[in-house]
Structure formats: C-alpha cells, structure tokens
Amino acid sequence: MFKKKIKRTNFISKYDTQEKTIDEVFEKAKKSSDFSSLSPIESNNRLQISFYKTLINIDLFHQSLLPSLMEKIESINKLDDIKRFIPIEGIKISSDGKEVEKSLHEGYVVIQLSEYKQDCVLISLENSRFGKRETNETENEFSVIGPKTGFIEDLSTNLHLLRSELVTSDLIFEEFVVGTRSQTKVVVSYLDGITNPEYVKTVRQRISNLDIDVLFDNTQLEQMISDHTTTPFPLYITTERVDRAVYALIQGHVALISDKSCYVVTGPSNLMDFFSSPEDYYLPWIVASFFKLIRIIGMLFSVFSTPFYVAILTFHFEVVPKDLLGPIVYSRANVPFPPAIEVLFLELTIEFLREAGARLPTKIGQTLGIVGGIVIGQATVEAALTSNILLIIVALSALSSFTTPIYKMSNAVRILRYPFILLAALYGGFGIYIGIILLITHLMRLKSLGNPYMIPLFPYRKGGIINSFSRPPFLFLKKRPSFLRPLTQKMYEPTINRDPEEGLNSE
Template structure:
C-alpha cells in the first residue's frame, strides 16, 4: 500500500513541486513578503487575485506579526491556521492556498479557493456509457481534466509532468502517474518518446497513441483510450501511466494488455460473479464476431458435410435462388453494414438512429426478396455486427470489424485451412506486440497466474489486492483485505 504521510511541510512542498501544476510564489507587502503555494488546477485564479493578493497588497499594517491578523484582510470564510501536516496536505489537495510568513515556518494559513471545474452537467461520457457507477467524463481543457483526477486521487504523489509538443500549436501534453507506485522506467520511456515527437500540430491524444506506440503498423490499439475518469483512476492506481493533451477529452493509458480492452468499470460496481460473467460474454462476443461470417463462407463453400442433416435443408432452401457464391454474398452484406454504420455515425443523432434501424430493415428485406442473399446469412451478419460492439473500447471494436474481412477471404480461398492460417497469423501477431516494452498478451503469455485473477474473469476483492506484477510497480499492494466477521443475532444472546 502507498504511504503518503509527509514528515514536514518542506517534504510536502518538495514532493508537490514535481508536478507541473504546482505553483509557489510571494506576495510583496510594504515591509515584508508572504509565501504562498497551491495547485493551479485546483483553485480559481480569479478568486486568488480578488480575495488574497489584492487585499493583502492593500494591507496598511506595518508588519504582520501572526497569521491570525490575515483574517481581517482576507474576505474568505473558513480560513484555517495550523501546523499539522495531515491537515495541510488534505486542504492543499482540496483546493486551498498555503500562506506562510517565513519560508521556514511550520504554521500555515489555509485559504479555501476550490474551483468547480468539470462539475457541470454536460461533461458526461459520450461514447463509453455506464448503467452503474459514476458518469463523469473529461472535457477538452487539460486543466479541468487534471483537476478532475486530483479530486479523485487526493494525494501529493499524483505527479503531473507537462511537455510542450508541436512547432506551431505548442500543445500542452500532460504525463500523469503516481509516485511510489508507477515504475520509473516506464515514466522515462513515455517522456522520451513524447519529447522525440517533431510535428506541426497535435490535434488529439489519439495521434500521440499512434506516434509513441511500439508498433504503429498494427491494427490493434496498444494503448487504452478513454474519456471516463474512473477508468483512468483505476489505471493510475494499478501502476500505469496516463497521457492527455490540451484540446482532447481522451486520456491514453499504458502499458496496456489485450485484456484491458475487455474490462469495463461496471465490472467492479457489481458482484464479482456477475462482473466475471459479463466479461466472458464480451470476449466470446468478439470471438463470434471475428469468425462467424468466415465460418459460414467456409462451410457453405467446402464443408457441407459438417452441417447437421436437420439444418442442411433450410440452408439449401435459403440459398436456392441466390446467384452469387457465399463469399460475395457475405462481402455484400458486411459492406452494407459498414455503410450504414458510417452513415449513422456522421449524421445527427436522431437521424442517424432512424437511418440505422429503417435502412437495415429495408435493405435486408429487399436483399432477401431480390435473391441477393439468404435469410440465415442476414441473421449471422447482424449478430456479428452487434457482437463487435461488446468491447467497451471503441478502437478495439474497429479492429475486430476490420479483421473480419481478411479472415473471410482466407476462408473463401482455402476453407477451414484458410481460417486456421488466419488464426495462426493473428496469434503470432498479438504475441509479438508490445506496449511500452511489455508483452501485449500478458498475463496469458507469458503466463502470470496471479494476474489471471483480474483478466479473463474478475475475482473477488479478497484476491485482487495486488497490482499486476507485469507492470513492475514499486508498491505491489493496493489494499489489505480483512476477513468479514459475521455475527448472527443468536450470538449476542
């Protein structure tokens, strides 16, 4: 478990100064100076000027002898003065400004100036919906996004390092991690790759995802891209690194494994049995989406003998008047589905939904009546399209839809042998992939038995107390579970 208690105020300020959003300064008075420190992502700058700096600069006292005298000049309620480091750390990370008379003082004045960034009604997630749990999403302002993270991870060990990228745009890029948890080598790797970028303009964090990835030629995303705060927070406390840029509502987190793209935050908001069940459903849905259409092509072209006799007659009758071979039939329907999806995504929401429903029904019914395709294939392709969206990460669903086409063509050329070749190429490819130098298929390959407890399934919280070993975190324990003691009513009698 991470320990964040500091021994004195200087240690707290040294740790906080590692973050780019931490500020220290002085307020000049007629005969002395006051020393202030704060996180600029957690306070309102306008309030700092109006309620602290300007009133103190107008102060007519010759010399301020004690911090208590500031109450008469600062028009802010709930000001506190203490030397307890726990209170100072807590208030600082909740949006207070630290004021000291001298740099060596241990007694600090705490002036609350917390902002309300990100707490508006329109920062819900747009593409990652959640039925259970918080629905707080990020926006296009990097200061707001860091503020949202600090509101959830309330420790000074949350380090934010700022890098400027883009010869024209001068875009601010933030590298976020937890000191004492994240492996320092991973942080250095991310910083080196970001600083090596030479481009004109950075439009979105998705561009950074492709540029700093270990293999930009792969269709598989090597970093998880998310707009949900709870997903980024979970990645940070697990020992991963989060990167975002100004103007983007998305964070990318890594090092990532293949199983990270099938994990939904909802898995942890419900009993572990249900969370494991739905996670397995997602994995099976993606496998079905990847191979269902290819299996239809292979069976209908080369392997009629594997079809049960009771199902053979309906299949033959369904394709009786179809003039095209199965591969053209499947490619026609798959392409039509992609046309509808792209059109629905580009049109306004209400029109896009109507187009998807009405267009799918009309085109599908017309295609069957015109003998361009069979009823059974429409069912398979429709289920395959639905199953491709079961993964919570949109980039992975795009990858699955793309990979269906080469596997369909291989199945059309060589039947089951072609499918086997496609599966082998796919397995070899993903086992060779790396994310920030870490294997993409871990913990399945290389095998990490302990990390399997939160990959294919979501185990009980009694068994997921440790951070993933493959990330090489500096602190391995996330929490210490205690056995639940159940006391029955009759035990008290």
C-alpha cells in the same frame, strides 16, 4: 445469541504514516507542474503563497485574496493579522505538515511569512463546481451503474478531476509542450512509489522526441508514441471516464492528458484490458464475470461467424447436420453468388449503414440505421441476392462487435473479419487455421511501452489469468498485477473477515 466476529486491519502506506515537515510537503508538491509558489513584489519576499492551480478558484484568488493581501501588506506583522484582513471564511493557522498537505489537496492556499516559516495560514479557495457540469458526462463509454463524470476538452479541468479523486502528493503531473505551432500542453501523470519508473522514462523520451506542427487530439499522440504503427489493434487504453483513468493509475499505469482533448490515454495495456468495463467493479463479481465472458465470446463470434459460414458452404458441407442442410439449401436455392461474394456484400452494406449513421445528425442517423437496415435486409432476401440465414448471421456478428467496451478495439474486430473471409473463400477451414496462426503470431510480437501485449497469456502469468477472463471478488484484488512490475505490490488490505452467520442475531 450469535456474536459478530470481525477482524479489522488498517493498511496505510509508509509515506502516509511518517511525520512530514512543511519543507518536505512543498518539496514533494513542486514535482507537479500544477503546483505554484509565488512571492508578490510588494511583499519584498516576506510573503510566500503556495497552492495547486488545478484545485483553487483562480478568479477568487486574483480578485479577492491577492488584492486584500497587497492592500494590507505593510500592516501584516504576524499570521493572525492575515486572518483579520482577508474577507474569506475558513481561514486557519497550522504548523502540522500533514495538515498542510491535506489542505493543499482540498483546494486551500497556503501563506507563509518569512518570520514564521514553520507556521502557515490556510485559506480555503476550493472550487467545488469546477469541472462538475452536465456536459462532461460520458457519451461513448456509458454505464448504467457507477459515476458518469467524464473528461472534457480543458486540461485544467481534467487535472482537477484527477487530483480530486486521488488525494495524495504521490500523484505527479509532468508537463510537456508538443507541436511547434500549436504548443499543445501534454501532461504525463503517474503515482510516485507505485508506477515503475521505466514506463515513465519511456513516455518522457518518446514525447520529447516528437517533432510535429499541430497536435489535435490525444489519440494522435497515442499513435505517435506507439511501439508498433503497423497494427489495427490499439496498444493503449483510450478513455473518457475519470474512474477508469484513476483505476489505471492506482494499478501502476501511466496516463497522458493533453489540452483540447476529452480522452485520456493509459498504458502499458494488454489485450484483455480492452474487454473490461468500469461497470464490472460496480456489479457483483458473479454478474460482472458473466458479462465479461459474454464480451469475449461476442468478439470471437464477430470475427469467425461469417468466415466459418463461407468455409462450410464452399468446402465442408459434410459438417452441416442433416436437419439443418435442408433449410440452408432452400434459402440459397435462388442466390446466384458464391458464399464469399454474398458475405462481402452484406458485410459492406452493414459498414455503409454504420458509417452513414455515425456521420449524420443523431436523430437522422438513428432513423437511417433502423429503417435502412430493415428495408435493405428485406429487399436483398426477396431479390435473392443473399440468403436469410446469412442475414441473421451478419446481423448477430455486427451486434457482437458492439459488446467490446473500447471503441478502438471494436474497430479492430470489424476489420479482422475481412482477411478471414478471404482466407476461408480460398482455402476453407485450412485458411481460417492459417489466419489464426498469423493473428496469434502478430499479437505475440506486439508491445505496449515495452510490455508484451499478450501478457498474462504469453508470457504466461498464473495470477493474471483469472483477472483476464473474469472479475474476481475484491478479496483477490488486493495486489496490483505483477506483470506491471509496480514498486508497491499491495493495493489494499481487506478490512474484515466475515463469519458465515454474521448479521444473524437470535436471543
């Protein structure tokens, strides 16, 4: 009979293992702007009420708990009296700092009497449905597998979603006000003890230096605090998915959440981050790695397919195989335009269809995209304005640009095609070579919160290369990326070492 050989190792952070007093718990919690500690005037400072505003049902607090306390304030002499007077279930008394901290993060209100400072009354006011609505499903970053919860245009709801996922006092929220006329609340979020303080300091400084009338959306804030403003490439990840924002935080990133915006901005980011999808971590690593390579290949195909077509048909006919030369000559026999004009015509047509489909109502836009693409494509080929081979290449190029999970990177890929097409029309393959050198030089100069944009490719980091082009097994994801310089390197410890014959039982 085969026996299971399982070695279990529990990894718990130093902060979670040490004993905590009530005062230490409150001192840590006060670093977050969503933590509130108040003393009603009627209590003459005898009563101290503490809670996270983003985790409790604030209506229940004002309509039920607070009036009941004020009505019986003179009769409260000990903590047990609160349990008798408050018409709410789930009330308990504790002096354990760790239990108090856990209860705070579960949506409890903590009440203290000045005579019993080391004992607390814990009253559950959790708002379990807060932010959990059908309307907060992700729209632009949809995945088949994994959670569908997304951020909405409400700061309290978004902070609640993050606080519910990361149940730790290490999650810090720092609130700023941006906009002299809009007074928009912006929250800088990070994990204390993990995120490098230099990143937090840089974000604080850049937000504090902003001078703007109205902040409409978080994507504006991203551009205003960007290291470089003259680049088509996004320097920060913009996401509407809660799981993606949480993963960025535990990696050691800084997250920016602003009121009236359903997008969270995380950084520092590098180029390869934009080709990773949250769904990669919900699929087997072999499948996820294949899909990630498909995205990278799709990006390269989208940028270089039409420029190579122009360069080959304008300057380098000799590289075309003999079997393919006949169909190309036949398809272009009646086309009056040079390859560059032919390509630009089709590329701009695709852009017109894409923009029209995005601006029209959903049902009309979908119909226009399908019918317009078929009709215009067929008509241009029959009118000899373009070749059918180029039509196929441009269609595949447009499809390839959509494989990028982040919409802003998809836009950058679309724009890159045009300078490469012009260089290919002027100088052929040599022009494409010049364009690649200029592109790589530009990417190497970019930074995100002071971090090189091309890392771990340049500067080269051996440990990050595998993560850039594939999704390794979880066994190799136990450490945070070293190039983020996190204060805590270890992310988790694998709990079991599997025997190859584990699970096989024979008598």
